[in-house]
Amino acid sequence: MDFLERRKHKRVPKAFDVDCRIISPEVQMEMAGALGNETTVKTLDISEGGIGVYGTEELKPNQMLALSIRIDDTEEVKAYAEVKWVYFDKTTGKFKAGLEFMAIKAEDREYIRKINS
Numbered sequence: 830m831d832f833l834e835r836r837k838h839k840r841v842p843k844a845f846d847v848d849c850r851i852i853s854p855e856v857q858m859e860m861a862g863a864l865g866n867e868t869t870v871k872t873l874d875i876s877e878g879g880i881g882v883y884g885t886e887e888l889k890p891n892q893m894l895a896l897s898i899r900i901d902d903t904e905e906v907k908a909y910a911e912v913k914w915v916y917f918d919k920t921t922g923k924f925k926a927g928l929e930f931m932a933i934k935a936e937d938r939e940y941i942r943k944i945n946s
Contacts, residue, residue: 842874843875843944844871845872845875845900846869846871846898846899847869847870847871847896847897847899848867848869848896848899849867849868849869849882850867850894850895851866852892852895869884871883873925876941877930877941879910879927879928880930881926881928882925882928883918883921883923883926884924885923886924888912888926889915890912890913890914890915891912892911893912894909894928896908896910896928900940906937906940906941907934907937908931908932909930909931910929910930910931911929912927912928913926913929914926914927915927
């Protein structure tokens with residue numbers, strides 16, 4: 830069976846730590862004010878358009894997140910992303926999620942493109 834690839838950008842397996850804060854619905858409407866709970870997840874893969882992550886805390890589809898992706902000791906990419914899908918992996922006991930970037934600086938998007946080539 831053939832599957833249609835709908836992603837605009839090629840995802841490349843990479844392992845980075847990602848600090849993410851859930852943006853509350855009130856903040857999503859106003860885009861101002863305090864951010865919600867913070868958690869750290871790991872990347873499964875990354876592209877110019879988004880990232881796949883896994884962790885112990887369950888994210889919810891449609892949640893908005895403020896991300897800080899720690900590429901290494903000196904580089905950090907900041908972005909806002911929307912949770913597109915989530916599932917629990919019984920073999921690892923962790924939640925996996927697909928995040929789509931909603932706001933990211935052009936230079937950070939270009940940096941991701943370069944590390945993926």
